[in-house]
Amino acid sequence: MKLNSVYLAGAVLAVPACAQAQDVDVVEVVGRRSAGAYHASEADGAKTDLPLRELPQAVRVMSRQSLDDLGATRVDDALDYVGGVSRQNNFGGMWDNIAIRGLAGDANTGMALLQNGFAGNRGYHGPRDTANIERIEFLKGPAAALYGATEPGGTLNIVTKRPQWRAAQALEAYAGSDDFYRTALDATGPLGADLAYRLNAAVEKRGSMRDFVTTRRALLAPALTWRVAPGTTLDYRGEWQRHRGPLDRGVAAVMGRLDALPRTRFLGEPADGDLEVSNTTHQLTLEHVLREEGGERWALRAGLAWKEGAITGYATEAAATLRPDGRTLWRQRRYRDYDSRDVVLQAELAGQARWGGVGHDLLAGVESYRFRNDQLMRRVTPSAAAPYAIDVLAPVYRTADQLPEVLPATDTRERQRNNALYLQDALRLGESWRLLAGLRWDRYEQSLHNRRNGATTAQEPHALSPRLGLSYLATRQWTLFANAGRSFRPNSGTDVAGAALAPEHGRAKEAGVKWESTDGRAGATLALFDIDKRDVVTADPANPGYSIVAGAVRSRGLDADFTGQLDRHWRANASLSYIDAEVVRDNTLAVGAGLVNVPRVNGSLLVMYEGGAAARPFGLGGGVTYSARRPGDSRTQAQAAAGTPVFELPAYTQARLSAWWRVRQGVRVSLDIDNLFDRTFYTSSYQSTWVAPGARRTAVLGLQARF
Numbered sequence: 168m169k170l171n172s173v174y175l176a177g178a179v180l181a182v183p184a185c186a187q188a189q190d191v192d193v194v195e196v197v198g199r200r201s202a203g204a205y206h207a208s209e210a211d212g213a214k215t216d217l218p219l220r221e222l223p224q225a226v227r228v229m230s231r232q233s234l235d236d237l238g239a240t241r242v243d244d245a246l247d248y249v250g251g252v253s254r255q256n257n258f259g260g261m262w263d264n265i266a267i268r269g270l271a272g273d274a275n276t277g278m279a280l281l282q283n284g285f286a287g288n289r290g291y292h293g294p295r296d297t298a299n300i301e302r303i304e305f306l307k308g309p310a311a312a313l314y315g316a317t318e319p320g321g322t323l324n325i326v327t328k329r330p331q332w333r334a335a336q337a338l339e340a341y342a343g344s345d346d347f348y349r350t351a352l353d354a355t356g357p358l359g360a361d362l363a364y365r366l367n368a369a370v371e372k373r374g375s376m377r378d379f380v381t382t383r384r385a386l387l388a389p390a391l392t393w394r395v396a397p398g399t400t401l402d403y404r405g406e407w408q409r410h411r412g413p414l415d416r417g418v419a420a421v422m423g424r425l426d427a428l429p430r431t432r433f434l435g436e437p438a439d440g441d442l443e444v445s446n447t448t449h450q451l452t453l454e455h456v457l458r459e460e461g462g463e464r465w466a467l468r469a470g471l472a473w474k475e476g477a478i479t480g481y482a483t484e485a486a487a488t489l490r491p492d493g494r495t496l497w498r499q500r501r502y503r504d505y506d507s508r509d510v511v512l513q514a515e516l517a518g519q520a521r522w523g524g525v526g527h528d529l530l531a532g533v534e535s536y537r538f539r540n541d542q543l544m545r546r547v548t549p550s551a552a553a554p555y556a557i558d559v560l561a562p563v564y565r566t567a568d569q570l571p572e573v574l575p576a577t578d579t580r581e582r583q584r585n586n587a588l589y590l591q592d593a594l595r596l597g598e599s600w601r602l603l604a605g606l607r608w609d610r611y612e613q614s615l616h617n618r619r620n621g622a623t624t625a626q627e628p629h630a631l632s633p634r635l636g637l638s639y640l641a642t643r644q645w646t647l648f649a650n651a652g653r654s655f656r657p658n659s660g661t662d663v664a665g666a667a668l669a670p671e672h673g674r675a676k677e678a679g680v681k682w683e684s685t686d687g688r689a690g691a692t693l694a695l696f697d698i699d700k701r702d703v704v705t706a707d708p709a710n711p712g713y714s715i716v717a718g719a720v721r722s723r724g725l726d727a728d729f730t731g732q733l734d735r736h737w738r739a740n741a742s743l744s745y746i747d748a749e750v751v752r753d754n755t756l757a758v759g760a761g762l763v764n765v766p767r768v769n770g771s772l773l774v775m776y777e778g779g780a781a782a783r784p785f786g787l788g789g790g791v792t793y794s795a796r797r798p799g800d801s802r803t804q805a806q807a808a809a810g811t812p813v814f815e816l817p818a819y820t821q822a823r824l825s826a827w828w829r830v831r832q833g834v835r836v837s838l839d840i841d842n843l844f845d846r847t848f849y850t851s852s853y854q855s856t857w858v859a860p861g862a863r864r865t866a867v868l869g870l871q872a873r874f
Contacts, residue, residue, distance in 0.1 A: 197331075197335045197336065197337040197353040197354070197355055197873065199235045199337070199339060199837070199869070199871045200231060200232050200235050201777070201784065201786060201827065201829065201835065202232070202777055202786075203230065203231065203232035203235075204230055204232060204688065204731075204732070205230055205232055205233055205689075205730040205731050205732065205738050205739070205740055206228075206230075206683075206687070206688055206689050206690045206730045206731035206732070207219065207228035207230060207302065207730075208220070208683075208687060210226050210228055210304040210306070210324070211283075211284065211304065211324065211326055212226075212281060212284065212304045212306050212310075212322075212324030212326075213226065213304075213306065214284075214313055214517075214530055214591065215528050215530070215591065215593045215603070216519065216528050216593075217528060217593050217601060217603070219681075219690075220640075220646055220681055220683045220690065221601045221638055221640060221646065222593075222601075222603070222636075222638065222648075223601060223602075223603050223636030223637050223638040223648040223649065223650045224306070224307065224308050224603070224636055224648070224650055224677070225307040225308060225677060225679055225692050225694040225726070225728075226304065226305065226306055226307065226692075227249050227250065227304075227305040227307065227692070227728045227730075227742075228302055228303070228304050228305070228730070229245050229248070229249060229302060229303040229304075229305070230302050230730075231300070231301050231302055232738075233245065233248070233730075233740055233773070234297050234300065234303075236773060236775050236786075236788060236825055237773065237790065237823075237825070237839075238823075238825060238837070238839035238841075238867060238869075239297050240296065240297055240298075240349060240369075240371065241263075241294050241295060241296060241297060242263055242294070242295040242297060242300070242303065242325070243257070243263055243294060244297075245297075245303065246265055247769070247771055247792040247794070247821075248740055248742060248771045248773055248790065248792065249305050249728065249742055249771075250726035250727055250728045250742035250743055250744040250770075251267055251268045251269075251305075251307060251320070251321070251724075251726035251742075251744045251746065252265055252266070252267055252305065252744075253265065253266045253269070253746075253764055253765050253766060253769065253794075253797070254266075254764060254850050254851045255271045255277060255278075255763075255764050255851055256277075256763075256764070256851055256852070256853040256857070256859075257277075257294070257851065257859070258276075258414075259413075259414035259415045259416050259417075259442075259482070259484075259857075260294070260380075260382065260412060260414070260415050260859075261293060261294070261410070261412075261414065261442060261444050261478065262276075262277065262288070262291070262292055262293055262294055262444065263277065263280070263288070263292075263294055263295055264276075264277035264278070264851075265277070265278065265323075266278065266318075266320065266762075266764065266765060267305065267307060267318060267320040267321035267322070267323075268307065268320035268321060268696055268698060268722055268724070268726065268744075268746060268748075269320060269698075269722035269724070269746045269748030269762055269765040270318050270319060270320035270673070270698060270700060270720070270722055270748070270762075271318070271762075271764075272318055272656065273658070273659065273704070276288070276659075278317075278318045278322065279314070279316055279317045279318065279322055279656065280322060280323055280324075280325065281314065281322060281323065281324040281325065282324070282325045282327065282448070282450075283324070283325070283326060283327060283404060283450055283452075284324065284470070284513075285450055285470065285472040285511050285513070286314075286472075286474075286509060286511060286536065287325060289474070289507070289509045289536075289538050289583075290446075290474060290475075290476040290507025290508070290509050290538070290540060291444055291446060291476030291477055291478045291505060291506070291507055292408075292444070292446045292474075292476055293384065293408055293409070293410030293444035293445070293446065294384075294410060295325065295408075296369055296371075296384060296386045296408060298351045298353070298367045298368070298369040298386055298388070299327050299328050299367035299386065299388035299390075299406065300325055300326070300327060300328070301326045301327060301328045301329070302326050303323055303324070303325055303326070304323060304324040304325075304326060305321060305323045306321050306322050306323065306324060307320070307321040307677070307694065307696075307726070308320075308321055308650060308652065308675055308677045308696070309321075309632070309634060309652035309653065309654040309673065309674075309675045310322045310654075311607060311630075311632035311634075311652065311653065311654035311655060312589065312591065312605035312606060312607045312632050312633060312634035312652055313589060313591065313605060313607065314607075315534070315585065315587055315589075315607060315609050315630075315632070315655075316585075316609070316611075316655060316656045316657055317654055317656065318654065318656065318673070319652075319653075319654040319673030319674065319675040319698050319699075319700055320675070320696075320698055320722065327388065327390070327404050327406070328353070328355075328365055328367060328388075328390065329365065329390060329392065329402070330355055330356075330363035330364050330365040330390050330391060330392040331355040331356065331363060331365065332356075332357050332363050333356060333357075334355070334356030334357070335354070335355055335356065335873065336352070336353065336354040336355075336873070336874055337352065337353045337354075337871065337872065337873045337874075338350075338351075338352050338871075338872050338874075339351045339352070339353075339869060339870070339871045339872075340869065340870050341867050341868065341869040341870075342867070342868055343839075343865055343866055343867030343868060344864070344865040344866050344867070345373075345374040345375050345376060345862075345865060346372065346373075346374030346381070347371075347372070347373050347374060347865070347867060348371070348372045349369065349370070349371040349372075349373075350369065350370050350371075351367075351368070351369040352366070352367070352368045352369070353365075353366075353367050354366050361393060361394040361395075362391065362392070362393050362394075363391070363392045364389070364390065364391050364392075365389070365390040365391075366387075366388070366389050366390070367386070367387075367388040367390075368386060368387050368388070369384075369385070369386045370384070370385050370386075371383065371384045371385075375862065376430065376431050376862060376863045377415055377430075377431055377433055377860075378431050378432065378433040379413060379433045379435075379437040380412065380413050380415050380433060381412065381413075382410065382411065382412030383410075383411045383412065384408065384409065384410045384411070385408070385409050386406070386407070386408045387406075387407045387408075388404075388405060388406045388407070389403075389405045390402070390403060390404050390405065391403040395453075398455060398456035398459070399453070399454070399455045399456070400453070400454050401451070401452070401453050402450075402451070402452045402453075402454075403449070403450070403451050403452075404448075404449075404450040404452075405448065405449050405450075406446075406447070406448040407445075407446075407447050407448075408445070408446055409443065409444070409445045410443070410444045410445075411441045411442070411443045411444075412441055412442065413433075413435060413437070413439065413440070413441055413442065413482070414435065414439075414442050414480075414482035414484065415433065415435065415859075416434065416435065416484050416485055416853075416856075416857040416859075417434075417849075417852075417857055417858045417859040417860055418430065418432055418434065418858050418860055419434060419485060419489060419496060419559055419855065419856040419857075419858065420799070420814060420855040420856070420858060421489065421493055421494070421559065421560075422493050423812055423814060423855075425816075425817070425849060425858060426847075427560075428559060428560070430847055430860040430863070432559070432562070433562075434485055434496060434498070434557060434559060434562070434856075435482060435483040435484065435498075436483040436500070436564060436565055436570060437564055438564070438565060438566055438567040438569075438570055439480070439481040439482055439483055439500070439570070440480060440481060441480055442478060442479070442480035442481075442482055442503070443477075443478070443479055443480055444476070444477070444478045445476065445477050445478075446474065446475065446476040446477070447474070447475045447476075448472070448473070448474045449472065449473045449474075450470065450471070450472045450473075451470065451471045451472075452468065452469070452470040452471075453468070453469045453470075454466055454467070454468045455467045455468075457518075458518075462519070462521070463518065463519055463520050463521075464518060464519050465516070465517070465518035465519075466516075466517055466518065467514075467515070467516055468513075468514070468515045468516075468517065469512075469513065469514045469515075470511075470512070470513040470514075470515075471510075471511070471512055471513075472509070472510070472511040472513075473508075473509070473510055473511075474507075474508070474509040474510075475506070475507065475508050475509075476506065476507045477505060477506040477507070478503055478505045478506075479503060479504050479505070480502070480503065481500065481501070481502050481570075481573075482500070482501055482503070483498050483499070483500045483501075483555075483570075484498060484499050484500075484501065484857075485497075485498050485856040485857060486498060486499065486549060486856065487854050487855075487856060488855065488856065489559070489856065490556070494558055494559055494560045494561075495554075495556050495557075495558060495559075496556060496557050496558075496559050496856065497549035497554050497555065497556050498549060498555050498556065498557060499546055499547065499548055499549065499555070500546060500547045500555065500570065500571055500573055501544055501545070501546040501573065501576075502544065502545040502546070502573045503542075503543070503544055504543040504544075505540070505541065505542045505543070506540075506541050507538070507539065507540045507541070508538070508539045509536065509537075509538045509539075510536060510537045510538075511534065511535070511536040512534065512535050512536070513532060513533070513534045514532060514533050514534075515530060515531065515532035515533075516529075516530070516531045516532070517529065517530045517531075525594055525595065525596060526594065526595035527592055527593070527594055527595075528592070528593035528594075528595075529591070529592050530589075530590065530591040530592075531589075531590050531591075532588070532589050532590075533586075533587065533588050533589075534585075534586075534587045534589070535584075535585065535586045535587070536583070536584070536585050537582075537583070537584055538581075538582070538583040538584075539580065539581070539582055539583075540580070540581040540582075540583075540659070541579070541580050541581075542577055542578070542579050542580075542581075543577065543578050544576045544577040544578075545573035545574055545575055545576055546573050546574065546576045547571045547572065547573050547574060553571065555571055575619065577619075578617070578618040578619050579615055579616060579617055579618065580615075580616045580618065581613070581614070581615045581616075581659060581660075582612075582613070582614050582616075583611070583612070583613050583657070583659075584611070584612040584613075585609055585610065585611045585612070586609075586610045587607055587608060587609045587610070588607070588608050589605065589606065589607035589608075590605065590606050590607075591603070591604070591605040591606075592604050592605075598640070599639060599640045599641075600637070600638070600639060600640070601637070601638040601640070602635075602636070602637055602638075603634070603635070603636040603637075603638075603650070604634070604635050604636075605633070605634040605635075605652075606631070606632070606633045606634070607631075607632045608629075608630070608631050608632075609629065609630045609631075609632070609655070610627075610629050611627065611628050611629065611630070611657055611670075612625075612626075612627050613625065613626050613627070613628075613657055613659075613667070615659075615660065615661060615667070617665075622665060624661055624665060624666065624667045625667070626657075626667045626669075628655075628657060628669075628670045630655040630670070630672075631653075632652070632653050632654060632655060633652060633653055634650065634651070634652035634653075635650065635651055635652070636648065636649065636650030636651075637649055637650070643685070644682055644683055644684070644685065645680065645681070645682055646680065646681040646682075647679075647680055648677075648678070648679055648680070648681065649676075649677065649678040649679075650676075650677050650678075651674070651675065651676045651677070652674070652675055653672070653673065653674045653675075654672070654673040654674070654675070655670050655671065655672050655673070656670060656671045656673075657670045658670060658671060658702075658704045658714075658716075660714055662707070662713060662714060662715055662716075663707060663710040663713040668704050668714060668716055669702045669716055670702060671700055671701070671702045671703055671704065672700070672701055672702060673698060673699065673700035673701075674698070674699055674700075675696060675697070675698040675699075676696065676697045676698075677694050677695065677696045677697075678694070678695050679692060679693050679694030679695060680692075680693050681693075684731065688731050688732040689729070689730065689731020689732055689733070690729070690730060690731055691727065691728065691729040691730075692727065692728050693725065693726075693727040694725060694726055694727070695724075695725045696722070696723065696724060696725070696726075697721075697722075697723050698721065698722045698723070699719065699720075699721050699751075700719065700720050700721075700722075701718070701719040701752075702716050702718075702719075703716065703718065703719065703720050704716055707755075709755070715755060718750065718751075718752040718753035718754065718756070719750075719751050719752040719753070720748065720749065720750050720751060720762060721748070721749060721751045722746060722747070722748040722762075722765075723746075723747050723748075724744065724745045724746040724747050724748075724767075725744065725745050726742070726743070726744035726745075726746075727741075727742065727743045727744070728740075728741070728742045729741040729742075736776050736777055736778050737774065737775070737776055738774075738775050738777075739772070739773065739774045739775075740771070740772070740773040740790075741770075741771065741772045741773070742769075742770060742771045743768075743769075743770040744768070744769055744770070745767060745768055746765055746766070746767060746768075747767060748761060748762040748765045749761055749762065750762070753804075755803055755804065756801055756802060756803055756804065757802045757803060757804050757806065757807035758804075760798065760801070760802035760807070760813075761797065761798040761802075762798065763797075763798050763799065763800065763801055763852065763853075764797055764798070764799070764816070764851045764852060765797055765798070766794045766795040766796065766797040766818070767795050767797075768793070768794075768795040769792070769793060769794045769795060770792070770793050771790065771791065771792040771793070772790060772791050773788070773789075773790035774788050774789065774790070775787070775788030775825070776788055779828075782829075782832075783828070783829055783830070784828075784829050785826070785827065785828040785829070786825070786826065786827045786828075787825075787826045788824075788825050788826075789822065789823055789824045789825060789843075790822070790823045790825075791820065791821065791822045791823075792820070792821050793818070793819070793820045793821075794818060794819055795818045796815045796816060796817055796818045797815060797816050798813065798814070798815055798816075799814045799815055799816045799849075799852035799854075799855060799858060800814045800852065800853075800854050800855050801854075802814075814855045816849045816851075816852055816858070817848070817849065819846060819848035819849070819861070820846070821841075821842055821843075821846065821848065821861070822842075822843040822844060823839070823840060823841045823842070823843055824838075824839070824840045824843055825837070825838070825839050825840075826838045833872060833873045833874060834870070834871070834872050834873075835870075835871050836868070836869065836870055836871075837868070837869040837870075837871065838866065838867070838868055838869070839866070839867045839869070840864065840865070840866045840867075841862065841864065841865050842861065842862060842863060842864045842865065843864065844864070845863055845864035847860070847861075847863075848860070848861040849861060
């Protein structure tokens with residue numbers, strides 16, 4: 168499927184030509200917004216009608232307005248503005264990866280994410296484009312009681328844009344530094360009395376400061392809502408995305424120094440060409456209201472999700488360390504042909520009732536999924552006889568005919584099956600107390616078949632994941648809350664000996680306070696947390712490319728978020744977190760070592776002002792983020808015993824500016840400047856030879872039109 172701007176414009180503009188506006192439902196603004204809410208009162212991912220102020224859990228919602236004010240075209244652009252979130256290894260720019268409250272997921276594929284309540288990144292998914300995203304819900308604390316295999320630090324739920332019942336269209340175009348070009352379209356409206364559509368599309372070419380690194384992406388996301396009958400609605404959400412670019416593992420530290428190499432230095436081979444990550448998602452949800460009277464509402468919901476992903480192409484990647492001369496870097500060359508398929512079925516009964524003088528918000532659900540992951544890799548491994556090296560201080564790149572031939576290395580098929588039952592009840596105990604209780608049981612089956620030697624490894628872990636939370640509504644503005652829960656996450660793959668990796672298990676406790684303004688337009692949350700996780704899997708320092716069960720880790724600290732409207736002209740987002748995350752038991756890693764890419768302190772502030780004449784309003788604002796220094800590599804016991812200095816990524820502070828001006832009705836221009844002072848910084852690391860530098864100062868000029 169080949170997309171370009173002309174094709175997308177024709178597809179978007181042709182659909183609404185047959186649509187007739189209808190004055191039903193609230194109209195959601197399409198395209199980039201000039202004014203809107205930062206603060207949210209609810210989150211779909213919580214699966215309860217309790218307002219967020221009453222929910223005994225810390226939840227941070229990144230609204231569409233926040234994404235627009237940040238000029239965010241990828242989810243990654245917004246992560247620094249949420250308390251407790253830190254960036255992790257993103258596989259050379261090929262997908263999203265974060266840690267919440269210091270705890271990341273799989274060392275390669277990252278933590279479990281959700282999209283509209285379904286698993287969003289089992290398998291392969293390129294960096295998420297924001298063109299079809301309405302908001303991002305950061306559900307802090309354990310979510311296993313609802314969603315099963317997740318991290319005890321939390322998860323995030325991406326909510327995509329839904330069809331509207333009044334016709335509206337938007338076209339956006341951007342151009343910026345380092346050959347950045349982007350076109351995005353958003354169209355919605357009715358196709359009849361009971362059928363509405365939405366179509367989001369984007370194409371993008373993004374250069375970079377990095378030598379030889381240019382990425383291209385295309386997104387097409389259709390959505391339909393069909394009112395089948397009174398009280399019955401069928402929703403479809405589709406997404407097709409393709410992301411292409413070189414696998415860029417970043418720069419290497421030379422004798423522990425990151426400033427020895429320019430941030431532009433590429434250590435792969437340009438002749439390898441691009442990796443391509445493609446994914447297709449279909450989500451179908453049917454909701455039927457069984458009863459709605461006397462303050463009670465009961466509804467059935469059934470959902471089906473189908474997701475396919477693939478990654479293919481060649482890449483040259485650095486070995487774990489430099490050679491003793493401090494400038495020669497051995498490398499591997501790899502060819503990947505990976506593909507995955509994920510099918511999920513959900514069914515839920517939800518309702519509100521009042522029994523014995525107590526209000527209940529009830530949920531009962533079942534979920535079943537089938538996941539298949541095929542991995543075929545061919546590679547060449549460096550040796551003294553064939554080092555396949557590069558001089559990092561004076562690189563000389565090879566032509567295509569000089570690249571080594573790759574040899575068979577991995578050929579596996581992994582299968583996962585899971586059946587689950589979950590229950591949740593949110594009790595309204597009088598005017599001031601709320602009790603949330605949840606429980607999920609998972610029956611999990613996993614097998615890994617090695618096609619090269621015929622061996623099959625299997626395991627069938629079961630898990631029971633409870634959660635209990637309590638809120639006290641001290642006043643109409645202040646809430647005290649606490650919760651505790653358990654989590655688990657099955658681990659994919661095997662260790663170097665071919666043994667299955669045991670599932671991770673976690674437990675988390677949280678307590679805090681929430682505040683919301685009397686008009687509901689601003690709110691804040693402060694939470695303390697204490698999390699333990701055992702059977703943690705990390706990269707095997709002694710066997711690159713393999714994983715090990717590292718033992719146990721702990722994360723303690725606090726995070727705080729503020730969002731909302733300060734007055735008629737000003738709005739703000741602010742966050743702050745302190746995280747003490749470390750290894751507490753292990754046979755390989757040093758006890759007391761910090762967790763990779765997790766800073767003790769990070770914080771952010773985003774402020775926007777809007778004013779001017781009614782016919783020609785303008786907006787002006789900016790943001791600043793701070794991240795303290797953090798470990799850049801897993802520290803082994805041998806390194807600690809030898810007194811080897813800890814490899815750390817330096818602290819950094821970044822600033823940005825954002826401005827817009829409506830030149831006439833329906834048309835506005837925007838300017839976004841990131842890394843305003845052009846500071847050198849490093850966002851994440853996997854090891855000392857895979858360190859991702861942040862982008863230099865960039866400016867993007869945009870034109871947005873609504874019609």
